[in-house]
Amino acid sequence: MRLKDKVGLITGAATGVRGEVMGLGGATAWLFSREGAAVVIADINDEMGELTASQMREDGHKTMFVHLDASQETDWINAIRVAVENFGGLDILVNNAGSGVTKSIEDTSLEEWNTDMAVHATGAFLGTKYAIPEMRKRGGGVIVNMSSIHGIVGGSGNFPAYTSAKAAIRNFTKTAAIAYAKENIRVNSIHPGNSLTPRVLARYPDGTLPDSVTGGQNAPMGRLGKAEEIAQGILFLASDDSSFMTGSELVADGGFLAR
Numbered sequence: 001m002r003l004k005d006k007v008g009l010i011t012g013a014a015t016g017v018r019g020e021v022m023g024l025g026g027a028t029a030w031l032f033s034r035e036g037a038a039v040v041i042a043d044i045n046d047e048m049g050e051l052t053a054s055q056m057r058e059d060g061h062k063t064m065f066v067h068l069d070a071s072q073e074t075d076w077i078n079a080i081r082v083a084v085e086n087f088g089g090l091d092i093l094v095n096n097a098g099s100g101v102t103k104s105i106e107d108t109s110l111e112e113w114n115t116d117m118a119v120h121a122t123g124a125f126l127g128t129k130y131a132i133p134e135m136r137k138r139g140g141g142v143i144v145n146m147s148s149i150h151g152i153v154g155g156s157g158n159f160p161a162y163t164s165a166k167a168a169i170r171n172f173t174k175t176a177a178i179a180y181a182k183e184n185i186r187v188n189s190i191h192p193g194n195s196l197t198p199r200v201l202a203r204y205p206d207g208t209l210p211d212s213v214t215g216g217q218n219a220p221m222g223r224l225g226k227a228e229e230i231a232q233g234i235l236f237l238a239s240d241d242s243s244f245m246t247g248s249e250l251v252a253d254g255g256f257l258a259r
Contacts, residue, residue, distance in 0.1 A: 001036030002239040007087040008032050009079060011070050011127065012097035012146075014043035015198055016052035023197045024146065025096040026052060027227035028234050033061035035235060038087040042068035042079050043097070062087065070097035070123030071115075080130045090134040092238045095124040095169075096146040100162045100199065113161040120165035121172065128176050132185065140184030144237045145173045147189040149253045170249065177247030186246040188237045193253025194218065195225035220255030 016026025029039050033056055041063060043049040049065040056063040066082045068075045083090050099119045101112040124145050135141025150159075151166030170189055177187040194200065233252045236242050251257055 001034075002235065002241065003032055003092070004036035006032075006037040006091040006238075007040070007083060007089055008037045008092035008094065008238065009040040009042055009083050009090060009127075009131070010094040010096055011042045011068060011123065013039075013041040013094075014045040014049035014052055014065075016041070016056070017048055018055045021196065021198055022227045023199065024192065024195065024227050024230050024234075025094070027231040028094060028096065029063070030056065031228070031231045031235055032092070032238070033059075033063060035239070037092065038062035039064075040079065040083045040087070041065045042070075044069050068097070070095070070127065071118035073126055076126045076130045080134060084134055089138050090131055091138055091141050093127055093131040093135075093141070093143045094146070094234060094238070095127045095143065096234075097123050098146065098199075100159055102159050104158060105160045108161055116161035116165050117168070120162070121168040124169050124172055128172075128187070132180060135185050136183060141186075142238050143173075143176065143185070143187040144234050145169050145187065145189045147173070147191045147249070149191050149193045149251065149256050151189070152191055152249070152251075152257060173249075174247045181246055186237075186242070188242070188245055188248045188250065190230070190233050190237060191249055191251045191253065191257075192230045192233075193225055193251075193256040195227060195230055197227055200224070218256060220258065223254065225252060225254055 013025035013029040015023025016029045032039050041053050053063045053065040066079045068079045147169045148166040150163040151170040155163040173189040
């Protein structure tokens with residue numbers, strides 16, 4: 001087991017309900033548990049989060065749910081406290097919580113811009129800020145920040161707040177990596193391409209995904225990524241398999257950025 005006796009907190013991980021299409025956080029929570037970690041599922045969706053945690057416990061995993069709005073400092077302080085009090089410490093943080101306003105620059109309101117920035121960029125900052133002291137007590141730790149291919153290249157123009165926030169996460173990751181490298185705390189970012197998740201499916205309620213999503217230049221491999229495939233990348237960054245990596249970017253995009 002690659003995460004034996006580790007304690008991980010994963011935000012945006014309520015989307016792990018068995019029998020449904022899983023999100024990146026939910027798939028990661030299951031994978032971490034199978035690899036031996038105790039997992040704290042943190043999310044704003046209390047019902048799904050409790051259900052995911054319950055199903056994981058039924059399978060014998062050490063898992064619990066805590067309510068967390070990634071943009072709220074008091075929620076972060078509580079979530080870290082819950083992890084430490086229930087599992088003895090914190091070794092891994094996955095900043096995965098996200099939102100996404102799909103509008104043009106001119107149609108995006110200031111409130112919408114601020115929301116995306118708060119959930120993504122501010123969330124990664126707050127999570128890192130409050131996880132570091134606990135990781136220091138353990139002699140080290142790992143933070144994995146969820147960015148995107150659009151944290152590296154521009155989007156289509158229809159989600160300026162999201163792409164800007166993901167780019168902020170990319171650079172914040174490098175800054176944090178340098179700051180804590182000598183303390184054995186590694187910080188890396190992962191950059192998925194289009195993946196089959198509840199958020200993507202919600203954009204196409206009729207269940208038909210356009211060729212612009214599943215093929216052509218946007219998908220050289222001719223398909224969307226699977227949540228489990230992205231979770232494997234997060235596991236790699238969270239485990240000792242990537243022990244000489246910090247401040248790095250792991251891209252899992254089916255060839256999108258190779259165009």
